[in-house]
Amino acid sequence: MTQATQIRNTRIIAVVDDDESVRTALDSLLRSSGYKVRTYCSAIEFLDAKAPASTHCLISDIQMPGMSGLELHEQLGAMGLRIPTIFITAYPDLGAHTPGLVACLPKPCDTDELLECIETALRPAH
Numbered sequence: 001m002t003q004a005t006q007i008r009n010t011r012i013i014a015v016v017d018d019d020e021s022v023r024t025a026l027d028s029l030l031r032s033s034g035y036k037v038r039t040y041c042s043a044i045e046f047l048d049a050k051a052p053a054s055t056h057c058l059i060s061d062i063q064m065p066g067m068s069g070l071e072l073h074e075q076l077g078a079m080g081l082r083i084p085t086i087f088i089t090a091y092p093d094l095g096a097h098t099p100g101l102v103a104c105l106p107k108p109c110d111t112d113e114l115l116e117c118i119e120t121a122l123r124p125a126h
Contacts, residue, residue: 016039043072056084061087061107085102086101086117
């Protein structure tokens with residue numbers, strides 16, 4: 001088993017998006033790539049589920065009702081959590097300069113680029 005396969009098998013990717021079709025598509029893509037995936041329809045649902053404690057990489061939309069992806073990212077930082085985050089959004093300029101962000105990809109995103117960003121996010125820091 002390669003190191004990349006071991007990482008995929010043990011890391012949880014959380015997908016937070018209010019669009020069910022996006023959640024379903026990302027869930028299918030990531031599971032077929034060997035990742036464990038949890039999906040949430042809102043930032044509030046993600047926080048209420050206490051999901052941040054077990055999340056290794058967060059993929060989120062920026063514009064969502066209630067709490068935006070940017071607000072979620074800020075909230076996690078305020079909680080002392082530094083979860084590698086990838087935004088996938090129709091408005092990539094909104095998150096382009098967000099501190100601690102792995103990437104801000106346009107919707108629809110290139111799946112190979114997304115998977116590369118996830119690999120980067122999960123790579124151990126040296």
